Amino acid sequence: MCSNHGNRGVVYKGPGEVAVENIPYPELAIGNRKCDHGVILKVVTTNICGSDQHMVRGRTTAPSGLVLGHEITGIVVEAGRDVEFIKQGDLVSVPFNIACGRCRNCKEGRTGICLNVNPARPGAAYGYVDMGGWVGGQTEYVMVPYADFNLLKFPDADQAMEKIKDLTLLSDIFPTGFHGCVTAGVGPGATVYIAGAGPVGLAAAASAQLLGAACVIVGDMNAERLAQAKSFGCEVIDLTQEGDMGDKLEAILGEREVDCFVDCVGFEAHACGCNHAQEAPATVLNSAMEMTRAGGQIGIPGLYVTEDPGAVDDAAKQGALSMRFGLGWAKSHSFHTGQCPVMKYHRPLMQAILFDKIKVADAVNVQVISLDQAPEGYSDFDGGAAKKYVIDPHGSVAA
Numbered sequence: 001m002c003s004n005h006g007n008r009g010v011v012y013k014g015p016g017e018v019a020v021e022n023i024p025y026p027e028l029a030i031g032n033r034k035c036d037h038g039v040i041l042k043v044v045t046t047n048i049c050g051s052d053q054h055m056v057r058g059r060t061t062a063p064s065g066l067v068l069g070h071e072i073t074g075i076v077v078e079a080g081r082d083v084e085f086i087k088q089g090d091l092v093s094v095p096f097n098i099a100c101g102r103c104r105n106c107k108e109g110r111t112g113i114c115l116n117v118n119p120a121r122p123g124a125a126y127g128y129v130d131m132g133g134w135v136g137g138q139t140e141y142v143m144v145p146y147a148d149f150n151l152l153k154f155p156d157a158d159q160a161m162e163k164i165k166d167l168t169l170l171s172d173i174f175p176t177g178f179h180g181c182v183t184a185g186v187g188p189g190a191t192v193y194i195a196g197a198g199p200v201g202l203a204a205a206a207s208a209q210l211l212g213a214a215c216v217i218v219g220d221m222n223a224e225r226l227a228q229a230k231s232f233g234c235e236v237i238d239l240t241q242e243g244d245m246g247d248k249l250e251a252i253l254g255e256r257e258v259d260c261f262v263d264c265v266g267f268e269a270h271a272c273g274c275n276h277a278q279e280a281p282a283t284v285l286n287s288a289m290e291m292t293r294a295g296g297q298i299g300i301p302g303l304y305v306t307e308d309p310g311a312v313d314d315a316a317k318q319g320a321l322s323m324r325f326g327l328g329w330a331k332s333h334s335f336h337t338g339q340c341p342v343m344k345y346h347r348p349l350m351q352a353i354l355f356d357k358i359k360v361a362d363a364v365n366v367q368v369i370s371l372d373q374a375p376e377g378y379s380d381f382d383g384g385a386a387k388k389y390v391i392d393p394h395g396s397v398a399a
Contacts, residue, residue: 009139010374010391012066015058018375023067023135026143028080030134036082038145041074044091044161044396045168045368046138048377048389050198050266051303055129056378059268059310062129069138069391070096070126071171073164075157076147083147091160092151093350094144095342096172098124098134101149112339117145123339138374140393152346159354164397165361165368166353168390169203174360175345176301177203177264181211182345183336184260184299188212193249193258193291195284197225197236199364199388200301201264205234206363208262210352217252221270224386232363239272245291257293266302267311267319279312282321289328298328300337364388368397 007025010018028035046069055062072094079088086092098118099111105122106114117124118132127136135142144150152170154160160167177200186192192208194201197220208216209232218229219237226236235252237245246256263284271280272287288298304319311317328335352358367387369377377389392398 005141007139007141008371008393009067009136010069010371012055012062012064012068014064016056018056018068018378020372020374023139026135026141028078028143030145035143035145036080037147038080038143039076039083039086039147039151040078041072041092041094041142041144042077043072043074043137043139043142043393045073045164046391046393047071047168047171047173048138048374048381048391049172050200051128053378053382054268054303054305057310057382059308060129060305061307061309066127066129067136067139068127069136070128071168071173072126072137072142072144073168073171074142077141079147086147086151086153090151091154091157093154093167093170093346094126094137095150095152095346096125097339097342098126098132098145099150099343100146106149109341109344111341111343138371138391140371150343152350154350161396163353165366165390166359167350168366169360169364169388170342170346170350170353172340172342173200173203173364173388174207174349175342176200176340177205178207178210178345178349179340180204180262180264180299180301181207181260182299183297184262185297186211186213186260189214190259191215191253191255192217192260192262194218194262194264195287196220196264196302197222197229197386198264202229202364203360204262204264204301205229206232206358206360209233210358215253217249217258222384222386224384228365228386245287249291257291257296259293259296261288261292261296261298263288263298263300263302267304267308267316281311281316282323285321286324289324289331289333292331292333294331296331297334297336300335301340304337366390368392370395
């Protein structure tokens, strides 16, 4: 037992404020329930995610005091008595979705909507509002339940540490971007539009290339993030510029529509052109239907919520958005929403990294920071920095 350790973590204090504070060392329990199937990890890397930013901006019902962080990679320091196959000392990637492995959805591979890990609704995650009350992993130590089922063990820890900036992205954004592309039908020769050049959008763009897309176009309003997309071979569209999107696509592709569309923006979307300072939560979804060819597919890994206290109108506060759904119906579009089931993808994507088929850390511009630098990382990320902030709580990566 290692409970003589201290522990520190990134705590949400209220809109616009996070702080690094002393928090309890994890136990193999949640509430009154024992987690003999769980492990305690010494966190090697833990990433700041755009989904965390929605909470920190005050755009959810997240309570003050929530320990943040759902993108975790770590070393097992203690294993519960029911853990058979994961051992102390293993270096592992933690899927952000918590899954029991026993319910109907888990058995069907739908680990993003496990039925047993969140009393409120299907699906759970670490350190996230309405996601089951699990303590987050932007910490020095964290507890992970159902360890044998959830964890991806890296085959060689030394080799993994050499590529840790890439492998840390397996907990969320690389599988999420890849899932967005798969559900949008991306394959060899496809033309793809990625809405949003944040870390998930950039991971999706790199994933589209991995899947064999002929042309990947990334749209955003942030010049620095568009330059990042260009750096690994994407075409870009600056959405602050006025003009018809069909014309812009035609200038790049010779056609006015794409085969596949991936929404990596979500509910805090803004209007294009001269109105780009104005929030318009359905704008990406409506653009998707306009810009995708008849019979095309639309992947929506971007987050949409059931409650948004800071929304532009009463309908949007309940997650009710004004979509031109008839257009999507007329064009026989398919829409795929929801959390990525990380376990469906994380092992093959690990292999792609280990065998040098993709440099996803370069694509998303990973920057490693200390735990104490996390509040600054949140602030810079919120300001639009074209970086993926990876927290290194113990100086493991620096070493």
